[in-house]
Amino acid sequence: MGREKPDFYALKAQKEGYPARSVYKLEEIHQKFGVLKRGARVLDVGSSPGSWSLYVLKFLKGSGFVVGVDLNPVTLKEFPPNSFFFQGDIFEPKTEATLRDKGPYDIVLSDAAPLTTGNRVVDTGRSFRLCDRVLELASTDLLTHQGTLVMKIFQGGDEKLLTDRMREQFTQVKTLRPQAVRRESFETYLIGLGKRRS
Ligand SMILES: C[S@@+](CC[C@H](N)C(=O)[O-])C[C@H]1O[C@@H](n2cnc3c(N)ncnc32)[C@H](O)[C@@H]1O
16 A cells, blocks of 8 residues: 555654654654753653654653553553553543543643544544543643643644634644645644643
8 A cells, every 4th residue: 555655754763763754743843843841741642653752752861751641552662761651542531540640741742543434524523532632631730831732633624623722721822734744644733832821
């Protein structure tokens, strides 16, 4: 299948030891908006196979910590002491309880995505529900005052509802479709900077 053919970013990820090419999306988001900070407590939602978490852990250089949650396991070679990964569904109360136990966080990242069906209405609807849940979690004290939220959304659904809600909660809201997003993909990223007091 054409989509599986290693492209520039897939080959670069292989060479640089990242389990997925998606790392270059986070890299570009960080280069544009400076979303990562040394010493930060970071939650990575949809963390499997682990590229984003690995990028953040390298950036943190042993400071702060990373908590990763995904339906699937993370496949990193090493798990540094400032990291904690677990399998869970973000819609489940027991997952939220673990996230709260390990939190709060200064930065919430979500590259979470549903398994795609090829039906754009279904896929954008599922992506919307994931973002809606991530935003629901981030609007509580799980994400600290002045905190940052980055989340992936499939375009073509109700993403304006999300950006409107984000504007109420963050002093700045940006969108970015990084270069590493495949041409045929309809994903983009919503970035909330400077969480307001709730
Ligand atoms: C594109 S992958 C993430 C790639 C990751 N950022 C990386 O760089 O390695 C999307 C992930 O979202 C996860 N996901 C989807 N629905 C989820 C849910 N309800 N709870 C937790 N994770 C979920 C999937 O299992 C999948 O691993």
